[in-house]
Amino acid sequence: MKTNPGRFFEDYRLGETIRHAVPRTVSGGERALYHALYPARHALYSSDAFAQGCGLPASPLEDLAAFHVVFGKTVPDISLNAVANLGYAEGRWLLPVYPGDTLRSESTVIGLKENSNGKSGVVYVRTRGLNQRDDVVMDYVRWVMVRKNKLDAPAPEAVVPALKPALGAEDLVIPAGLDFTGYDFALAGEPHRWADYAVGEKIDHVDGVTIEDAEHMIATRLWQNTAKVHFDATFREDGKRLIYGGHVISMARALSFNGLANAQMIVALNGGAHANPCFAGDTVKCWSEVLDRAETPAPGVGALRLRLVAVKQGAKPFALKGEDGKYLPDVLLDLDYWALIPK
Template sequence: MSKTTAGRFFEDYRIGDVINHAVPRTVSGGERAMYHALYPARTALYSSDEFARACGLPQSPVDDLIGFHIVFGKTVPDVSLNAVANLGYAEGRFLCPVYPGDTLRSQSEVIGLKQNSNGKSGVVWVRTQGVNQHGAPVLDYVRWVMVRKRDLEAPAPATVVPELAAVVPAQALIVPEGLDFSTYDTALSGEPHRWGDYAIGEKIDHVDGVTVEEAEHMLATRLWQNTSKVHFDGTQRADGKRLIYGGHVISMARALSFNGLANAQMIAAINAGSHANPCFAGDTIRAWSEVLDRAETQAPGVGALRLRLVATKGGRDVLKGTDGKYHPDVLLDLDYWVFMPL
């Protein structure tokens, strides 16, 4: 009997399946150092214990997307090892900060299935929750992924496409316990722009760009223990290219957005996200943002800003054509909430 596994294929999923993902991960300061080496991340709350304490937290958490990548990475062997592409996200909420020393694990439930018309693959929707060593949820989200079939003759399952909220309501955002921006220091954070300085409909060109290198994206993906074959094995695609992990694009774009959004300190929710076009080594990632909404919170000095973050491979201020399809240069379209000082 074989002791190895080829992973799950589309026909192996059933609605209601609950998957407890293997290998809990204890977070260390090394995660932060590697993250900041891979991405131009400079947000003050995640860089300085003293700044974080001045904002009411016990110490500096690790960047929100570190927690996201770790929780996501746990799911890959069970959900997307045989994926063609990771397609999108919805209903994501960051429920409590992740600190060095926390141990994270993941669980997913299959909530949707739809075979593609070509009969060679299908889309799987899962709701994933990450919890820490105390059993406290740190984040949850829905994602959907296109997965190959092993047996092309396997019957198609009944189609179930989950109804997902377009936006996480502002009142459902969870402000971390103790967070207080009433004495927030903009000199230390790097920019003077606060919540009230941003207008709905405003667009921000984040100016900078970073060219993706093959070694860096594979290092990042290994860091999160993401084993999806398309990121490492050039034989998985007809063009022989290794697909850049979509989370690498998210982290790069979020880090680039510091220029213009330095005080967007904490990610509160992911409303929606689409990996519009594939990214490959040699592409240069640039980013722009649009302010979609604003909301106040009950926490002292803390406001919530809803942003659209668009990552492109060169094009500035591009999104969709008149046909409603994404411009070929668009890599990521991410709708998310952040907490920032009033």
């Protein structure tokens, strides 16, 4: 048998490292397509001249575009037979990615736990994205619910890794040379600085985008994500293709420009949950909450810890969970991240 049905829960072994195919050299094409798919307008990722004015050699590839490339490599080995992608933790962007860089991925299994129904289990992996020099450009933990193929396969010893609830300011890696002392607020689009944001403040980003199947399919193919639930309309009983969670993340991040135009670089991912499924026809809007602020050693650079919440049409303003502690049905995404912003 030469074709690959993908891994099932019983195929994973604690501690094994999986090197994922296929390396990918990124170019300006990824940026152009990213900007075509999402209303992405952050100046640092739109202009070489602006990025050079901030101390970088050129405009990097969007942090989330680099994440999607690294993530997409892992899908055939980690989540091809997934029921759901459950969460993220301890994510860090360690080096900017520039056009011409070649990215590859590898994942280490750090936890396994079979579900009580015996039909699936949760696989925890730590994934690293590496460039052509074998420098680690990012790493993150995610956990995925994966189907079993052989229901009588014995359950492994349950191991659930201890993960930080959030990364601290001391864990953040600031790109070499980044300097916001000469930051051009007019060209960036908003005047708001680090000191203008208060912990506990909530921001309604106002704008919305209706998700289309065609755009989602282009995006998922762009990132070479082969998960069946995103492509095959016969894979789900309802006949719907599930919108890739990363598509919702990028859409919400782009929409957050209105109110957070100067939150330029994502440097850490503390946690994330795809709270409810998203399908074509849903209209996505978002809001943010400022969770923390921190100084950084880079000149003119501060850090904001932000909660980004994506919701669909009909959601109540700033509503997240019900009295039972569960996400409300119109909440799509709850993402906790650190971003760099001028002081």
